[in-house]
Structures are given as structure tokens and as C-alpha cells.
Amino acid sequence: MLKIILTITLIILTSCISFAPKKSEMSSVVGRIIESRAEKKWEYRSAYVGRYDFHTYVKYEYEVEEQKYESDKIRYWNTSYNSLTKAEKAIVDYPLGKEVTVYYRKENPAEAYLEVDDDTIDDLEE
Numbered sequence: 001m002l003k004i005i006l007t008i009t010l011i012i013l014t015s016c017i018s019f020a021p022k023k024s025e026m027s028s029v030v031g032r033i034i035e036s037r038a039e040k041k042w043e044y045r046s047a048y049v050g051r052y053d054f055h056t057y058v059k060y061e062y063e064v065e066e067q068k069y070e071s072d073k074i075r076y077w078n079t080s081y082n083s084l085t086k087a088e089k090a091i092v093d094y095p096l097g098k099e100v101t102v103y104y105r106k107e108n109p110a111e112a113y114l115e116v117d118d119d120t121i122d123d124l125e126e
Contacts (some may be wrong), residue, residue: 032061056074060100
């Protein structure tokens with residue numbers, strides 16, 4: 001029984017990870033940061049329990065085939081932090097007005113990210 005549960009868990013985790021886009025699935029253009037901040041938000045953990053987490057918010061604009069777009073996704077998975085200092089450190093590379101590389105899905109240019117994973121382990125080692 002344990003083997004079945006572990007197998008199902010592994011399948012679920014693997015399928016979730018595969019949703020994140022890889023560089024080979026993306027095209028890129030130069031964009032510009034138009035908002036950048038870290039903010040404190042109340043997060044409910046259950047019906048009666050919650051806590052404050054710190055989130056990053058980075059909004060950028062870019063253009064694909066003369067169509068303008070805006071996005072606020074840094075990466076596919078959202079990240080929260082347990083301190084304002086950590087959240088601010090996470091966006092230090094995205095100050096207001098900075099030109100950045102924007103990765104967008106070829107079939108849907110409205111879906112864009114500032115950070116995407118490399119395709120292979122060899123890419124990660126370089």
C-alpha cells in the first residue's frame with residue numbers, strides 16, 4: 001500500500017513540475033519594469049488561522065509583433081517570504097525603469113515571465 005501511495009505522490013509532483021515553462025518553449029523580447037515593490041499581505045491558513053507573509057510585485061511591459069502587453073509574473077511559481085527584508089532582496093534586480101529580458105509563450109504572448117528554468121541539467125551546471 002505504501003508503494004502505491006508513494007508512486008501516486010511522485011506522479012502528481014512530477015506532473016505539477018512539468019507545467020513550468022522551459023526556455024526552449026519560450027521566445028524573448030526586451031521589456032521594462034513599470035512597478036516594483038515588496039508588500040505585506042494577510043494569508044489565511046485555515047478558517048481561523050492566518051499570518052502575514054511578504055510578497056513581491058514586479059510589473060513590466062513588453063511588445064510582441066507590435067502588440068503591447070503587461071505582466072507581473074517573475075516566475076511560474078509564486079513565492080512568499082517570512083520577512084520584508086527577504087522579499088525586498090528577491091526583487092533587487094528589478095528596479096523601476098530597468099530593461100529586462102521577458103520570456104513569453106510563443107503560442108500565447110500574454111503569458112510571460114522574467115525567470116524561466118533551463119531545459120537540461122547541463123544548462124544548470126554552466
